[in-house]
Amino acid sequence: MPSYRAPVDDTLFLLYDVLGVERRANLPGFSELSRDLVSAVLTEAAKFSETVLQPLNAPGDLQGCTRLANGDVVTPNGFRQAYKALTDAGWGGLSADPQYGGQGLPHVISTAVNEFISSANMAFGMYPGLTQGAIAALTLHGSDEQKRAYLPNLVAGTWTGTMNLTEPHCGTDLGLIRTRAAPQADGSYRIAGTKIFISAGEHDLAENIVHLVLARIEGAPDGTKGISLFVVPKILVNEDGSLGERNAVSCGAIERKMGIHANATCVMNYDGATGWLVGVENRGLPAMFTMMNEARLGVGVQGLSQSEVAYQNAAAYAKERLQGRALSGPKEPSKPADPIIAHADVRRTLLSIKAFNEAARALILWTAIRGDVARVSSDAAEAQAGEDHMGLLTPVIKGVITDVGFDNAVKAQQMFGGHGYVADYGMEQFVRDARIAMIYEGANGVQAMDLVGRKLPRDGGRAIMAFFREVDGFLSENAGEEGLEAFLEPLKRAREDLQKATMWFMANAMAKPDNAGAGATDYMHLFGLVALGYMWALIAKAALTKKAEGADGMDAKLMTGRFFMECCLPETATRLARISAGSETIMALPAEAF
Amino acid sequence: MPSYRAPVDDTLFLLYDVLGVERRANLPGFSELSRDLVSAVLTEAAKFSETVLQPLNAPGDLQGCTRLANGDVVTPNGFRQAYKALTDAGWGGLSADPQYGGQGLPHVISTAVNEFISSANMAFGMYPGLTQGAIAALTLHGSDEQKRAYLPNLVAGTWTGTMNLTEPHCGTDLGLIRTRAAPQADGSYRIAGTKIFISAGEHDLAENIVHLVLARIEGAPDGTKGISLFVVPKILVNEDGSLGERNAVSCGAIERKMGIHANATCVMNYDGATGWLVGVENRGLPAMFTMMNEARLGVGVQGLSQSEVAYQNAAAYAKERLQGRALSGPKEPSKPADPIIAHADVRRTLLSIKAFNEAARALILWTAIRGDVARVSSDAAEAQAGEDHMGLLTPVIKGVITDVGFDNAVKAQQMFGGHGYVADYGMEQFVRDARIAMIYEGANGVQAMDLVGRKLPRDGGRAIMAFFREVDGFLSENAGEEGLEAFLEPLKRAREDLQKATMWFMANAMAKPDNAGAGATDYMHLFGLVALGYMWALIAKAALTKKAEGADGMDAKLMTGRFFMECCLPETATRLARISAGSETIMALPAEAF
Structure with missing residues (x-):
């Protein structure tokens, strides 16, 4: 069975010794970021990831999600309890606005924590991960009423979020979207259409699911300039904030796919569901893109996460597995063979992964800090520079770290020989899970x-x-x-x-x-x-x-x-x-x- | 659903126009190789692969093999009929010795045919593929009696073969093998031990399965110099050639693995099974290696085969899928978007696969011809040069073509975006299937x-x-x-x-x-x-x-x-x-x- 140890020390070394995060103490949210505090947060996140999430990773892959006849989706055994533990500890709201119940820590800290969660259980991490995207979109583009209605529960994690972009005939080219939004007298819209590949589209972890949906308002211009963003809750929310009637949105099917089996990838049917416009009419695409930049950095983190956990297991195996003798003479003559880490080819492979991971982690944290600066600095030039940096590095991080992260998972699997191809050691799951990160949130060719x-x-x-x-x-x-x-x-x-x-x-x-x-x-x-x-x-x-x-x-x-x-x-x-x-x-x- | 069209014309072009196979007409087996004859053989093989094997590929992956409580293994629906069609047509014996019922064509022809079979259905192709290895080993190292007893049925395909090397604690380092062989008074041996990762170890396609097994005779020297090769039939063969009693060898489990689900990867238990020494005592490893060189070339072919079929499907998709507009201006203004083959990044990706495949096919056929020369030429210098070439190029073909073939399957999958990650288009199966070729028959690091x-x-x-x-x-x-x-x-x-x-x-x-x-x-x-x-x-x-x-x-x-x-x-x-x-x-x- 695979194991995982979160790289707390390396993360602290990068944040404090390499990137000098304490030099940002003048910024809101950064002033309390003492090394001790961050160490405590990361240590807790590590423990949660290692002991609660990681043990569910392989069983969750094997069991997968099940769609019942009524459209409900059941997540793998243990996921409900783990998700409750996550919300109880407040991990989902780590960087969210304290006004809505968040802890207000800089995003660089939640980015570090997301690596741990994703290494331990990538499919699980997508449920709170997508919620973070929904929080970002509503925070930036939602009305005050929408913020009040949705953010507290999303931040607490009692509700989760989704992003509904893709349709059967369009992924990258969102100008082709056909889902329709018909304005109603009360200011709401009736949403009709089919969305596919909706991660966490339906599940049993939360009381409600808040779908953010791209659709075309009747009479809107063709192409990307006629797309609007809507919020469509699975269960309608009453005036007093309590849950009301079931909305006309449902999961039509879950996809059979290569990996991330424990995350429900849904076909979502909108059959005249009630939704509300988020932001400005026909400006849905730019609004969704602010959300997607967050998401793309998060996908880069997933690439690193699978590379890291695959590396750890491969390195451990290479120190244990006895096979052949070192070219320079026996390293462990008392044993029947040397551990394979004695072989230069094995070391070269492992080093190439390790050297990538440590620098990739630095690049992600560096960019996350610059993103925080862009978000909170009152110095316009500094904020702009941070924004520029984020814009430039986000496609690099998404494209390169997921491409190489996948290659690294394959290399790590290779260290196990045939044992890497069978399910027992869990290596082939890391490969299958890592593969999606090169595709979603904009395929890597689109990033380039x-x-x-x-x-x-x-x-x-x-x-x-x-x-x-x-x-x-x-x-x-x-x-x-x-x-x-x-x-x-x-x-x-x-x-x-x-x-x-x-x-x-x-x-x-x-x-x-x-x-x-x-x-x-x-x-x-x-x-x-x-x-x-x-x-x-x-x-x-x-x-x-x-x-x-x-x-x-x-x-x-x-x-x-x-x-x-x-x-x-x-x-x-x-x-x-x-x-x-x-x-x-x-x-x-x-x-x-x- | 994926499709496949065997590259008959390209193969003929390579054999005749590029490699000048007709210049070898002086060699036994080559004299009848007119372009018309080879064209007819390849066209038939293409038809069989495209219409019989390819349609079973995706369903076979989904259904997989099932081990019954009694240890029998059931292959996916349709495999028995397809295997019967293969043996009826004599595809398994294409390059086998006519003395034992083979068609005596040069190996380069069966190599070309194996590419087609493997592109259409790699997991299926392994059943006859491993049989070819067993035929090679018995032909080179078996006694006349063993040849008479096993070769006719192996060549006809009514029996299949396996290679039993790996044990839980040893793969590459076969000197660590623990399976024991105890000599009996009648000249046979009792074989006891456990072998793992045995492809086609047990199934319902053939009347008998001929296991070639590495084991250590009691008292043999430690390490690789104490390993002998044995033939251990699943069902013992009577003096008159009829099938007798069941031997004490059985499938203990089938592995849950990343791909090639339709091929049964078995744990084989030898519980005092009756076996016979093949070749010389303690010289089992060199004997097995002659078999493995054949097998390694065959694995290189598998790497090409998945790269080719993945390419064909990606190219077809790229011509159909409408998404975005070409940077140089709309290519199909009347349509809502251009086909993605208008995009330079898509073309670059496709070309990198196509350019690899066509040269890889040439390299394999070139090397196979040199292998045939080594096998049949009466000119000692020419034969030696062919042998040298085979020895040098086999690890290159196995290592490079499977590494890049896998990368190519991943690239082809990428062309489909999210549709490549879900099972519907079959692309993720090509990736999962291609992955094993980098591992088995000597992991690619070992090839290097x-x-x-x-x-x-x-x-x-x-x-x-x-x-x-x-x-x-x-x-x-x-x-x-x-x-x-x-x-x-x-x-x-x-x-x-x-x-x-x-x-x-x-x-x-x-x-x-x-x-x-x-x-x-x-x-x-x-x-x-x-x-x-x-x-x-x-x-x-x-x-x-x-x-x-x-x-x-x-x-x-x-x-x-x-x-x-x-x-x-x-x-x-x-x-x-x-x-x-x-x-x-x-x-x-x-x-x-x-």
Whole structure:
């Protein structure tokens, strides 16, 4: 059976020693973030994830969700109790507004906690995870009345939330949405249509489910400019806040799918359900997108979470499993064979995962802090810079960390040989679960196009220039720094590849946009490599300082980082070569020749 | 529902126009291989695969195999009829010795047919596939009596075969095997022990199952030098060839696993079963390895097969699915959106799979021909060269084609967005099925070590030097050839990277074997890239000739090949950089820091 130990120490090291979160104490919500407090929060979250959620992960996968004849959905055994424990402890409201019962901690803290929850049980974590998205959307776009009606229960977790975008014929291209909203005399709308792939669309964990639904108001313009956002509760809410009648929304089916079996992926039928407009008519897509940026960062966290838990189990197995002898001579001559961690190929595989995870965690936390700054800083320039950073890095985090996170789960599974392919060790579940993160909340190809087509050129390239400025600042400030040589030179080279790729797009994509499309995915991964390389440089600097102060474990950090710089970062050259090949050959082949 | 169309024309093009199989007409079995005959064989195999096997693939995955209380195993609905159709048509004996009822065609033909069968239904194809391995082992190592007793029924397919190597505590390291063989007065042995992960270990398709089992004869030396090979039929065979009593071997359980659900992966219990020694006492491992080389090439074919069928479905979907508009302006303005094949990122993804598949098929067929030459040529030097080639390329084909084949199935799945994650389109099954090919018959890390540690240095590097000589010969013969420029220069660069990597091992791995271990996987992939690049150069040359003769479809070939040279081959640089980084950092981290 798989196990999981939440990386509390690494998270604290990153937050305090590497990212210097205490320097943000002037910001609302950050002032009380002492290392002791955060340590206590993370330790509790770790315990909850390890002891309550993780044991339900494999059984939940095996049992899955069941739709009853009446449309109700039953979650796997133990999920109800675990969900109650989660709400009792207030984990869902960690970063929510205290006005609605939340604890008001910065989002970077709930982001860290979400990694633990998702490593322990990704399918379970999606129930409160989607609720966080609904809270964000209603907070930003809901009326005061809507906030009062829904937020307290969503924050408490007694109700959960969903996002209803996809229809059978449209996923990425939401302009094609057909679900209709007919205005009623009382100001409500009657919603009719079918939504598919609705995660947590129906279940037995909460008293009510608050669906946020994209639909087209009768007579609205075609395409994306005619889409509005509605809130449609499963059970209608009375004036006094009590639950009233069942609304005309129901789960028509749950999907048979590759993984996340314990989360109900529903076909939702809206049969004239009563809904209310959220925000402005025909401005539903921008409203949904604010929610989706949160969600995309969360999906990046899921990519890391599966990579981390798969790594932990693979590393443990590699230290136990006796098979063959080390090439350099027996390591454990008294045993029938050496543990497979004696083999360089096994170590290389494990190190490539470990080196990715630690930098990915840093990148996520760094970006979450910048997101908090954007949200709460009263310094307009600082807030804007945070916003720019979030916009630029969100597609990178979503696309790269879920792509590589999945690859890492596959690599970790590989360490087990045949034992990784059968269900017993739980490794194949991590692979199946990790796979969805590359797809939902915008498939990774769409993330790459978002990065290259929107985020890069936005405001004259302000965000990417700020990123280069920060990396360059670090490189020049630390030039010649003893112990950092192995980090600065590779970072510089990788950064140059990124600059060349960026310049190549500027020179070649304006006149011929397919050049951007053809290179987008490689650019996203190139960006990710540079961002992760920069994280390793920051980590190495902090580790050198801590080592000088006599801290333990810093040599391992430095060696892991060196491995990243030596063996992972050189991939930027291949990415650049592919981008520079352009789109000519790619576009030349006629469609019928595929 | 997924569909499949066997690539008959591409196979014929590769065999005749690219690889010039008709030039081998002097070899036994090759003289009758007219293009018409092979076309007829492949067309029949295609029809069988497309109409009989493919429709059973998704239902077989859903239903899986069932073990009854008495240990019998029931295969999914329709498998018995399909298996009977396969044996009636004689597909299992295509390349078997006519003396035992086979059709005596070269192995390259059955290899091509196996791709079709495996694309259509990989789990089904394993039943006859493992039988081919058993036939190979008994043909090479069995006594005349054993051949007479088993081969006719195995060739006819009325009996099937299995390979029993793995035990709970040992997979790669077969020296740890504990299954015991006790000699009996009548010359037989009593076999006792437990084997796991036995594909097709028990089922209802055939009248008997012939298990080939590795075990240790009482008193044999420890380790790999004390392992012998035994034949253990499920039902004992009487003197007259009729079936006698049930042997003491049974299926204790079938594994719950990630994919290939329609193939029964069994725990096999040997409770004093009667078996007979195959070949020489304590020489079981080398005997099993002749069988495993066949099997490894077959697993490479499986990697291609899933990549191919996943590609075909993704390409069809990309031409149908309307979503978004092309960056260069609407392609189908009359429709609500463009088909997603208008997007450069989608084309890039599809092309990367297509370009891999066509070269991988060439590499497999080329190697299979060389294997046939090794088997049947009376020219000792030519046979030896074929043997060298097989030895060198088998780990490359097994490791690279299954690694990339799996990645390709994932990429193809990605084209479907959420529809790829749910079961309806069948894409997630291709991913789950493809995954096993990276693991069984020697995990890919083991293939890489076999390549670097054994195949490369063997006979003073004779095989790799012959490979370089062949590539160099092509490069110099075709230097300046019009239309080949886009192929020769990239191939030359990639070949130089391979040479540098090879030299690096020679200089650095002798004194420090971990340098070989650390770089083995990257070397295997670097080798694969160069071999595939060479295939594309051969294909391009043939395509130019055919194009000059007025043949259709050759421009598509050339464009697909150009894409490979421009966008896939540059990866050799990253692989070389990683290899050159050596093992120092990798080995330095203490085990407890993982």
